[in-house]
Amino acid sequence: MIQKGLKGIVAAETLISDIDGENGQLFYRGYEIRDITKKFSFEEAAYLLWFGHFPNEEQLNLLKYQLKQNRDLPENIRIILDLLPPSMDLMSVIRTAISAEGGNSDYGWKPTISQAIRLTALVPMIIAYRKRQLEGKEFVPHRSDLDFVANYLYTLNGKAPLAAHVEALETYMILTLEHGMNASTFSARVTASTESDLISAITAAIGTMKGPLHGGAPSGVIELLDEIALVGDAEKVIRAKLTRGEKLMGFGHRVYKTHDPRAISLKAKLLDMVGEDEWLDLAMEVEDTAINLLAELKPGRSLYTNVEFYAAAIMKAINMDLVLFTPTFTASRMVGWTAHVIEQAENNTIYRPEAKYIGDFK
Template identity: 85%
Template sequence: MIEKGLKGIVAAETLISHIDGEKGKLYYRGYEIRDITKRYSFEEAAYLVWFGHVPDVTQLNTLKKQLKDNRDLQENLRVILDQLPPSMDLMSVIRTVISAEAGNLDYGWKPTTSQAIRLTALVPTIIAYRKRQLEGKEFVSHRSDLDFVANYLYMMNGKVPIKAHIEALETYMILTLEHGMNASTFSARVTASTESDLVSAVTAAIGTMKGPLHGGAPSGVIELLNEIALIGDAEKVIRERLAKGEKLMGFGHRVYKTRDPRAISLKAKLLEMAGEDQWLDLAMEVEDTAINLLAELKPGRSLYTNVEFYAAAIMKAINMDAELFTPTFTASRMVGWTAHVLEQAENNTIFRPQSRYVGTFR
C-alpha cells in the first residue's frame, strides 16, 4: 500500500513538539501552547524549543544578547541584496541571502545552536532591509533595547511599535515557530540527514515554505475580510463563496480535527485588544458567522478557524503588506527548523524512501 505524500507515515522520533489533532492540542517540549503564549516571550519559547527547558534569567539574557549580536548583515549580504532585481519575490530573496551566509562562517557538519541563533537573528533584518529598499527608504538599523519582535517591527517601519501590535505579533510568532513534521521541516531534516550544513537545510526549508500550499494562506483570508468590509454583509459573502464551491481560507486544517489550539490562543490575545482595531473586531465577527455557515452547509466536516485566519487579521491591523506574511512566518519558523536539524544530527539516519515503478518494460 502506498501512502502518497507519506501521509501518516512516522519517519522520525522527536522531543521537540507534539500535535494531538483529535483533541486539538499542541505542545512544545511537553508544555501546552496555551500556557506558553500566556507566560513566555518569543525568546523564552525559542530557548525552550532549542534547549529543551525554560530559561532562567541568566540564560534568557544570554540568548537575547546572542540574537541582538547577530542581527547585523555582513557587507557581502548587503551587496547581494542591493543587486537582486526588484521583481524578485521576498521568499526567494531570503533564500538567496541565507544561502550566501554560508560563506561567512564555518557551517560544516555538525550544526550548532550558535549557528541556529545566528540564522534566526538574520531573517528579520533581511526582510526589513528588502522592504525599505523597495520603498526607496533608508535602511533602519536595529535597536539593542528592543527584543526580537519589537525590533522586527521597528526595522520595517522606522518607528517603535505600539504595545498592542508587539503583543499580537509576538503571540503569532510564538504559535508558528514550530509545528512538527510539516513539509518544510521535513525538507530541512532530509537535507540534514545527508550531513549537509545547517544553511543548506534551512535553505531547503525556505524553498518549501514558499509554496502556496504551505505558507501562503493568510493572503486568501485578507481577500475575504476585504470583501466583507466592502460589502458589509459577512453571511452574504461567505454563502456565495461556499455556493461556488470555493475553499474558505483560514478554516479547516489537515491535522486538527477540532479547533486549532493556535487559533484559540491567538483569539484569546486579540480579545484583550477588543475595540482597539477594526480589523481584529471584524475578524471575530466573521469567525462566528463562518463557523455557523460551515456547520450548516458542510455538516460533519468539523471546519473551524485555523491560526492563519487570525494571523491575517493581525497583519492587517499592523499594516503589513500581503507579501510580508509568509516571510514573517519564516522568521518565526527558523527556530523550529533549526531545532529539528540539530535533533536530526544527534541521531542521524539518511532519509531514503522507495518509489514504485508504474511504467512499462520494453
C-alpha cells in the first residue's frame, strides 16, 4: 500500500519531541510544552532540546555567552548580503547566507552542538541585517546585555523593545522551536543521513520551510482581523465566510484533532497583554466568536484556534512586517532542526524510500 507523502509512516525513533494529536499535547524531551512556556526562557528550552535536560545556572550562563559570542556576522556574509538583489525574498537570503557560512572547514561530519549554537545565533542577525539594509538604514550591532529574543527585536528596530513584546515573542519562539518530523525537519535528516555537513542539512531545511504549504505566513489571519476591524462586527464577517464555504484561516490543524497546545500556551501569555494592545483584544474576541460559529455551522468537526492565529496577532501587535513571519519562525526552528541532525548522526541510516513505477513499458 502506498502512503503518499509518507503520511503515517514512522521513519525514525527520536528522544527530542512527541506530538499527541488526539489529546492536543506537545512534549519537548518529555516535558509538556505548556509547562515549558510558563517556567523557562528561550535559551533554557533550546538547551533542553540540544542536551536532553534543563541547564543549571552555570550551564545556562555558558549557553547565553556562546550565543552572544556567535552573533557577529562574518565579513564574507556581509559582503554577500550587500550584493544580493533587493527583490530576493528573505528566506532565500537566509539560505544563501547560511550556505556561505559553510565555506570554512569548521563544518564536517559529525555535526556538533557548538555548530548548532553558532547557526542559531547567526540567523536573527542575518534577518536584521537584511531588513535594515532594504530600509536604507545602518545595521544595529547586537547588545551583549540582551538575551536572544530581546536582542533580535532590538537589532530589527534599533531601539529597546517593550518587555511585553519580548515576552510574547519569546513564548511564540519557544513554541516553534520543534515540532516532530515535519517536512523541513525530514529534509534536514535526509540530508544528514548521507553524512553531509550541518550546513547542507540546514539549507535543505530552510528551502523546505520556504514553501507556502509549510512555513507559510499568517496573511490570511491578518486579512481576517483587518476585515473584522473595518466592518466592526466579527460575527457578521465570520458567518458570511463560513456560509460561503470559505476556509477560516487560523482555525483547525492537520495534526491536532482538538486544541492546538501551542495556541493555548500563546493565548495564556497574551492574556497578560489584554487591554494594552487593540489587536490582541480583537484576536480574543474573534477567537470566541469563530469557535462558537464553527460549532454551530460545522458540528462535529472540532475546529479550534491553531498557533498561526495568535502568531499573527503577535506580529501585528509588535509591528513586525508580514515578510518577517517565516524568517522568525526559521530563527526559532533552527534549534529543532539542528537537534534532529545531531540525533540522526548518532545512529545514522541513509534514507532510501522506494517509488512505484506507474508508466508504460515500451
